[in-house]
Amino acid sequence: MADEIGLFVYGIVPSDVEPTPDAVGVGDPPGEVDVVRQGRLAALVSEVGLEEALGRPADLTAYQQLLDGTAAVAPVLPVRFGTVVTGPDAVADLLDAHHDRFAAALDELEDRIQYTVHGRYDEQELIAEILAGSPAAADLADQVRGLSEAATREQRIRLGEMISQAVELRREAESRQLIDTLVPLSVSNAPRPPSNELDAVNAAFLVDVDREEEFVEAVEEFAEQRRDVIRMRLLGPLAPYDFVSAHQLVE
Template structure:
């Protein structure tokens, strides 16, 4: 990603994506990140960039840092960015660029993006006819110790009781480890089954319980799969079968623009 802080110009060029030939009418009516400036195409030789003029003073590095610290504003920008990328992708393979990809003007954008034309072309060929599907797998977290299962403190003068207490405590520890191992094996089995249907896969960091807000469930797999359109139904059928076979909660989302597989440029 190339991010440049606009200097003197009154407007900067914001870049959403790079694709092949695109009818500008496909972008009609999109607001993008800056109302009053049309979302448009910018030629890059045999390729096309999807861009928009934005007020330079409102899209400086400092302004972006403020947006990143404002959850509502960040979400608005991300949604606007994604809406434009999705509109372009409806007409053919599209390489989305990262949020806040800015240049000092159209000419500078053409120079910088044109220098990566071969990489863009390779990425477009790689994702053509594909979509990204996200899969998250969760299982019950290790059950917290109930009053009945938790070992009570041993009597002060009870040697046998003390040994029993330590044995129960050791047993609970082993049960937690076994539960965790089974959960990881389930995640690996599900990933292996879905990977066989995908052209490419990407393992992402699972969300913690603090992030999900689900104290009683543990996310053991967070992955993205690049799947051809002709295998999408097969993927969904495999997910349903895996749900029944493993008892895991398997959340599937898609089809998405292949953000995870387009490659960063």
């Protein structure tokens, strides 16, 4: 018996948005992206089997590329990855039930995009700076150098704790400086938890498109000032994943 077909829902957009002919959806083979319209709203969707396992890297890439590409030309409310409904009527019911909230959120996002700033310390450079600024840590490093882990276990534990604390303090300081630098050039910001123990900064920013160039230049300057010890990445423009989604407005 053939698999039952459902609709994978990517995001909610104004009703005049049309997917490009080359838009690729999730699934294997990828589904064709379509829209379901209701009033001022539309949902970007594609057909998938209701029993189909989704979550491959290719699926996540397709989901993000569709939303990010849409955000570059129109406001979009991302829908949580993996949301599958039974058909167009279920999508239309969702849009109708939350029409005014979705429409107001899209109005707020008009001409705004997300950028994410992520920086990770160069481990060797960071430790060298920490040891240079802490005689106690430097002394412990001298004590363990060239000796076995078993013979210097306690010293290594203390040294690791001191380095970890120093990294945390530096991360907090760098994050404050990043936020302070970019607040004047952004509408809102959303600090993110570290994804790695060597993360220096990790934050999302909602930016007006007419300030996009200024924002990018400020991030580049921030990165240049720290290029010896932090490897910075600027991701965007992106859909506003960290600021609003359809699920946040429903729940």
